[in-house]
Amino acid sequence: MxxxxxxxxxxxxxxxxxxxxxxxxxxxxxxxxxxxxxxxxxxxxxxxxxxxxxxxxxxxxxxxxxxxxxxxxxxxxxxxxxxxxxxxRYINPLPWYQLFTESITASHDTIISDIMARTGRDVISFAGGIPAPGLYPVAVLEEIQAELFRTAGQELFLHSPVEGCYPLRESIVQLLRQRQIAAAAKDIVVLSGSQQGLDFAARIFIRPGDTVIVEEPTFFGAIQIFRSAGARVIGVPIDKDGLRTDVLEALLVRHKPKFIYTLPTFQNPSGISLSLQRRYELLDLAYQHQLPILEDDPYGELYYDTTPVPSLKALDRHGYVIYLSTFSKALFLGLRVGWVTAPPQVLAKFAHLKQMTDLHVNTPAQLLLDAFIRRGHYERHVARLRQEYAGRRNAMLKALDKYKVPGIGWNKPAGGYYIWCRLPDNIVRHKLVANAAKRGVVFLPGEAFYPDGTQGDTHIRLNYTFAEPEQIDNGIKYLLQAVKETTCANYEEECQHALKPLV
Ligand SMILES: Cc1ncc(COP(=O)(O)O)c(C=O)c1O
CATH class of the missing domain: 1.10.10.10 (Winged helix-like DNA-binding domain superfamily/Winged helix DNA-binding domain)
Structure with a gap:
């Protein structure tokens, strides 16, 4: 033996x-x-x-x-x-890769997670969509949590309703009221972040081969989810007033999409907002073509100049808009609490998927959040963020101006998290990420935000909420040095070299 x-x-x-x-x-x-x-x-x-x-x-x-x-x-x-x-006997190793579905194989791209994972003391990160860690309201949350554990009793440790804890849904109703959206607690389903809302929307509406319209550029997470559900994802260009409704009309006739996914307020990645005029045009097109609108609004309350125009949901008179939002950007990502409000038939499907997927959002997080909002901390916290992030945005705009190189351009976002920065034409794009990383700066390349992945290399996305204000100036200096180093006089030659097929 x-x-x-x-x-x-x-x-x-x-x-x-x-x-x-x-x-x-x-x-x-x-x-x-x-x-x-x-x-x-x-x-x-x-x-x-x-x-x-x-x-x-x-x-x-x-x-x-x-x-x-x-x-x-x-x-x-x-x-x-x-x-x-x-x-x-000889046992063959399991051929895992042959067992995976096509959708999961096709959507596995690690470039974004690789770049975002580059953190550390010596890295200045403009890559993630992360709130400022120094501003997390830790002390207040700690206090509420201790009190909850002392006083909430069994409720804290048990299942909550699939749709979410009723008190939190009531608190969300108050937040929505400030956004001019009329809803009752019964109109809300609490989700594990708005990412889960995107996944559920895909599962509710998309059959393989269906078309989904998105802005171009748009949030890469949404492109991944829609595509892995089997959708053809078609982009509509944006300009300074947001989604080009004139281009959209022709696409609606031609492709008969299942829905349009849009980020009308402080868009990710461009920071641009859809003008009021275009909001009405978009709604009108949706009504004419019976097109559901999936509105994603993680950034709307983070405005730095004037209050933004009302959301599509607030303007919708015929129940065409499904509205997603989240606490990830105003509080912190790890909370994983977001929500959806939608017409009752649609909301019931979200609730059904929630029950099948993970029953409900974790109860302590919901009760913690509810107390945080009810006691007025949320409103004060967001007001503080507006001030702080406006300062960081201004610091980045100032640094871009101070260190600018020929051919570079950027917008001034009125809110949200990002500046969308245009690169000089003669840049050797495939080298920029590495050259910037050598100087200790990371950012996201524009390609990730386009459905076909080939456009967008003219831009990069810069996040200004995560880096400390004193890091922003240096980070932009190093980044623009890398841009300068990566632009080349004999551009044609370099680019032809870069595009040469490997045979
Ligand atoms: C536009 C957009 N939608 C959804 C999400 C996902 O947010 P959550 O953390 O709530 O899942 C993000 C996060 O970056 C985002 O930018």
């Missing part, structure tokens, strides 16, 4: 012994009535304590694999299961 013990393994030694004996019993190597070695001698042979072998035998007995009788020792019991001895 060959038993090996690995002292460096995570599995406890008694379990290693038990598991090997179990396999030998099931494979018939140890037949019925086989007398296992006395505990003391096996322990000596393996160089372990006798108590370890005793424990292994106890486990075997508990599993009905062996029995011991005084004076007879421990013997193997008859088993109904028979497992072929794996050791005797």
């Amino acid at each position: 060959r038993i090996t013990v690995n002292r460096n393994a995570d599995t406890p030694i008694y379990l290693q012994i038990k598991n090997q004996l179990r396999d030998m019993i099931f494979s018939g190597v140890l037949p019925v009535d086989f007398l296992l070695p006395p505990e003391r001698s096996l322990a000596r042979e393996l160089g372990v304590n006798r108590s370890t072998v005793i424990k292994a035998y106890q486990e075997l007995k508990a599993d009905g694999l062996a029995d011991s009788h005084v004076g007879k020792g421990t013997v193997v019991l008859p088993q109904t299961a028979r497992v072929p001895a794996a050791a005797d």
Whole structure:
């Protein structure tokens, strides 16, 4: 009987012994009535304590694999299961990649997560869409959490309704009122972030081959989700007033899309907002073409100059808009709380998917958030963010101006998280990420935000909320040095070289 013990393994030694004996019993190597070695001698042979072998035998007995009788020792019991001895045959490794669906294989692109993962003291990150860590309202949350754990009782530890805790839905109703959206608690389903809302929308509406219209550029997470549901994702260009409604009309006639996904306020990645005039035009087109609108609004309350125009949901008179929002951008990403409000027929489908997927958002997070909003902390916190982020945006705009290089351009976003920066024409684009990273600066290249992945290399997205204000100036300086280093006089030659097919 060959038993090996690995002292460096995570599995406890008694379990290693038990598991090997179990396999030998099931494979018939140890037949019925086989007398296992006395505990003391096996322990000596393996160089372990006798108590370890005793424990292994106890486990075997508990599993009905062996029995011991005084004076007879421990013997193997008859088993109904028979497992072929794996050791005797060559077992092929599982071909995991052949088992994956086409959609999951096609949508697996790690470039964004790779860039975002580049963090650390010596990296200045303009890449993520992350709130300023120094502004998390830790002290207040700590206080509320301690109080909740003292006073909330069982409620805190039990399931909450699939649609979300009622008090939180009431608090969300108040937030929506400030955004001019009329809704009642029954009109809201709380979600694990608005990302889950995008996933559910895809599952509710998209059949493989359906078309979905998005702005171009748009949030890369949405492109990934719609595409993995089998959609053809078609982009509509934007200009300084947002989505080009004149271009949209022709696309609606031609493609008969299932819905349009739009970020009308402080768009990710461009920071641009859809003008009021275009909002009305978009709604009108939707009504004419019976087109549902999926409005994603994570940034709307983070305005820095004047209050933004009303959301599409606030302007919608015929129940065409499904509205998603989140606490990720005003509080913190790890909270994973967002919500959807939509016409009742649609909302019921969101609730059904929530129940099938993960039942509900975790109860303590919901109650914590509700108390935070009810006590006025949320409103104060957002007001503080508006001030702070306006300062960071201005710092980035100032630095861009101070260190600008020929051919570079940018917009001044009135809110949100991002500046969309146009690169000089003669830049060797495939080298910019690496050159900037060498100087300790990361950002997101524009291609990720386009459905066909080939456009957008004329731009990069710069986030200004995460880096400390004093890092922003240096970060932009290093980034623009990298841009300068990556622009080349003999551009044609370089680019032709870059595009040469590999044969
Ligand atoms: C436009 C947009 N929608 C959705 C999300 C996902 O947010 P959440 O953290 O709520 O899932 C993000 C996050 O960056 C976003 O920018």
